[in-house]
Amino acid sequence: MQRRVFIALFGGSAAVGLLAARVQRGQVYGTGSAIAQSVPLLGYAANRNADQQRLDAFRRGLTELGYLDGQNLRINYREGVLDADYYHLMTEFVVAKVDVILAANVPAAVAAGKATGTIPIVMLSVNDPVGLGLVKSLEHPGTNVTGTTQYAPQLIDERLSILKSIIPNLDKIAMVLNGNNPNNAAQLERARWVARDLGMEVISLDLRKPEDVEPAFAQAASFGAKALINGVDSFINSRRFALAAEAEKYELPAIYTDVEYVEAGGSMSLGPGHLDGFYQAAKYVDKILHGADPAQLAIAGPTQFTLSIRRSKLANLGLRLPPEIIARVNEWID
Secondary structure (H helix, E strand, O other), X not given: OHHHHHHHHHHHHHHHHHHHHHHHHOOOOOHHHHHHHOOOEEEEEEEOOOOHHHHHHHHHHHHHOOOOEOOOEEEEEEEEOOOOHHHHHHHHHHHHOOOEEEEXXXXXXXHHHHHOOOOOEEEOOXXXXXXXXXXXXXXXXXXXXXXXXXXXXXXXXXXXXXXXXXXXXXXXXXXXXXXXXXXXXXXXXXXXXXXXXXXXXEEEEEOXXXXXXXXXXXXXXHHOOOEEEEOOOHHHHHOHHHHHHHHHHOOOOEEEOOHHHHHOOOOEEEEEOHHHHHHHHHHHHHHHHOOOOHHHOOOEOOOOEEEEEEHHHHHHOOOOOOHXXXXXXXXXXX
């Protein structure tokens, strides 16, 4: 009973904050419709092949704050496959007059930023929002966009160093990228800059649609690549099972940007804890529904970094980790 009372009171508080915000934006047109319109409507856009754990983490965050979908808020869920899909989804959200747009990846955030400059946009672990031009800075966004980011470019350096330490005579690396992603070019530039200092060369493999995966690995083989890395990108992530399968076919050791790739059959990953970014995004929704200005809400970066290793894949590739790398492993997967 206490839990139900808490939710009812909390939901009512959220509705009051939202109603005040709607009055400011001119979205309440009469007392007869005010009650119905006071229930927040959110629009959630993600990749069709995104790991379900991401959405679960966000929902858990909302629930702990007292929000229940279908009771004191409503969420319209939409999915995209190709980057271009998100522009249509954002048009849907704008027409529906959602109160908050939830962008669960880069193409969703970019499309949302182009679709509206007034509806608050909350990013869920989106990479490099400053580089994308979505915000002015992480500390002071200065736009209608805020939320969480997994931006950690220094991990590119560490991934290359790990590969160099475990692969004899490593001189050529392939990097899987999405040419449609505006911030992938900066990731490639950094990878090439770090690789030069390590005596390595990097070739880029451009994946923009599902059928690009197999030709990309053929290109890597022709180049003579001895290892594989990837750029942070939602479409690339959606192809994680295919990437793992092709890497195994070509016997390419790989260190990916997220443990999801290892769970899909990949050999290694070093990345931030993106689930925390999805969970923490719920707090931004709560603040905005209570009248906070997204332009003034600092963007939260990653605080957890995880090195995950699939033992069987390294054994099949005949690779061994040096003691200093073993000491850093956070998660072993068989």
